Amino acid sequence: MTRPQAGPPDQVSGASPTSTRLNPLTGLVLAGSGAVACLAWASWGVWTVVFAAALVAAAKARILRRVIAAASLVVVPFALWALVIHGLFFPEGRTVLVAFGPARVTSEGLAYAGAIVLRTASLVVVMLAFSLWVRVPALRAALVRRGVPAQLGYVLASSLGLAATVAERLQRIREAQEARGLVVRSGPGGRLVAARLQVVPLVLQLVDEAGERAAALEARGHGLPGRRTSYVDEPDSPAQRTVRWALAAASAVLVASVVVPAVAGVLTGGAR
Structure with a gap:
């Protein structure tokens, strides 16, 4: 094949x-x-x-x-x-x-x-x-290959793609509403009403889309255990793997350098 x-x-x-x-x-x-x-x-x-x-x-x-x-x-x-x-x-x-x-x-x-x-x-x-x-498909494949559950990897990757298209969806909803006669009045009040009329369809659209994706994932067996095969290429190199591990370790050390003294200060203050 x-x-x-x-x-x-x-x-x-x-x-x-x-x-x-x-x-x-x-x-x-x-x-x-x-x-x-x-x-x-x-x-x-x-x-x-x-x-x-x-x-x-x-x-x-x-x-x-x-x-x-x-x-x-x-x-x-x-x-x-x-x-x-x-x-x-x-x-x-x-x-x-x-x-x-x-x-x-x-x-x-x-x-x-x-x-x-x-x-x-x-x-x-x-x-x-x-x-x-x-590229959402490449990110999803990379997460699944590294042991992230298929459904979780799909949700994480798709949420990034969704965040990138929210502005475009709002633009399409506004254009559709204006074509149906919506008039955005001047002033903060008018813009607030228009924003509410645009956000409600967006939220309903996202909820409906999430239900459709969940049903599609379930029908395709994404909840079943076992390895997954992906045809999506994922460019990688030893240098990139080294950079990823180094940055992840540095970020963990940085978080610890802030969190540990703060927790120690709270515990010390409570002991006094």
């Missing part, structure tokens, strides 16, 4: 040329290490390096425009919220730049708002860059 041909790798599932040379698990470990570094270290330098590295990787994978567009939907509203809450009403602020009524713009508040916005932007860009870059 001949092996089925799926066409050029860079045309499967919208994959970029980089995704045909890099193992999906290597990309997963790189993204996870960047997220761990952003969460563990409270450092502008670390956040900036991770943010810039994710943008460079997205540019090399030719998905930079999609990453920026999707990240803006999350980061811009969050940045406005942080500026209002911390930039204007930061209780620890001492250096007042501008004051009007109860609001005070302080340098400490702006610095704190900038820090949490940069950290959030770094996390969002890293995860979006990976989810838009990865």
Whole structure:
């Protein structure tokens, strides 16, 4: 029996040329290490390096425009919220730049708002860059080959593909509603009503799709024990395996260096 041909790798599932040379698990470990570094270290330098590295990787994978567009939907509203809450009403602020009524713009508040916005932007860009870059079939095959249960591997890989298409689905729902006569009124109230009308169909669509996928997996025997055979290629090399293990070990050490002292401090304080 001949092996089925799926066409050029860079045309499967919208994959970029980089995704045909890099193992999906290597990309997963790189993204996870960047997220761990952003969460563990409270450092502008670390956040900036991770943010810039994710943008460079997205540019090399030719998905930079999609990453920026999707990240803006999350980061811009969050940045406005942080500026209002911390930039204007930061209780620890001492250096007042501008004051009007109860609001005070302080340098400490702006610095704190900038820090949490940069950290959030770094996390969002890293995860979006990976989810838009990865070939879901290759990631699913890689997870199953390494002992992850077939159903769990399918759910994990498919959730990344789903995260990459949520913005596109919302766009299609909005276009369909506007074609049926939906008018988005100006102002926050009108946009809030329009957002509710778009989110409800999206959630119902996702729930219905999850049920269909679960039934299809069950019908194809994904719940049965035993080895699975996959025809999806998974590029790999000894160098990539070394990088994955090194980054995974470094991330574990980094998490331990933050968690262990915190737990020890809580236990010591409780003992006193």
